[in-house]
Amino acid sequence: MTSPDAPAQEPVSRFRFPDPGTADEGGLVAVGGDLEPGTLLAAYRAGIFPWSDGPITWWSPDPRAVFPLDGLHVSRSLARTIRRGVFRVTFDTAFPRVIEGCAAASPGREETWISPAFIDAYTRLAALGWAHSVECWQDERLAGGLYGLAIGAWFGGESMFSAEPDASKVAIAALVERLRGHGFLLFDAQVMNPHLASLGALDIPRTEYLERLRGALAARPVPL
DSSP: OOOSSSOOOOOOOSOOOOOGGGOOTTOEEEEOOOOOHHHHHHHHHTTOEEEEETTEEEEOOSSEEEEOTTOOOOOHHHHHHHHHTOSEEEESSOHHHHHHHHHSOBTTBOOOSOOHHHHHHHHHHHHTTSEEEEEEEETTEEEEEEEEEEETTEEEEEEEEESSTTHHHHHHHHHHHHHHHTTOOEEEEESOOHHHHHTTOEEEOHHHHHHHHHHHHHOOOOOO
């Protein structure tokens, strides 16, 4: 990162995104554009995120999945794993390895949407201080982790992976604790799935999400 305290000055986008309320039934807002840092940050500020690059598609689903920062569900088995220190957790020490782990194929997930273009784009955002990673280690082996973006008091989770059981869940728990401690207000999980639901993620209407997003973007938390 360029600074230990705050990201670099926000780059400007040459694109203007439509109102998320114009999304189709599936949440598609627009097609085209690029994955430049300014474009990505402008999209997230508008409540929109990319999900493919051939062509680039931009989405704002309704409902929207979020993690309540005061309502993460930690099962007894996960709590034991955390207490026992099965994984050593770090932040922002191995972003390229985390995003590559998220992009890698695995049993039951032969393909992912994280293409080389996405890896390059988000690695650039990490170098500028906007994208962040959480790493779970066993000795020197990366056992799992997640990555996402922080703007104001908003954090947008992008993807996670586990090479060992519970590694991504430990990463989520560590991130939630860190976000709460730094004064963050909104943890965006984008689209619900069973894994997120098991950790306490909730679906909220797009209108509520956009209102909460505006409040989070205006806040000034402690930088991650």
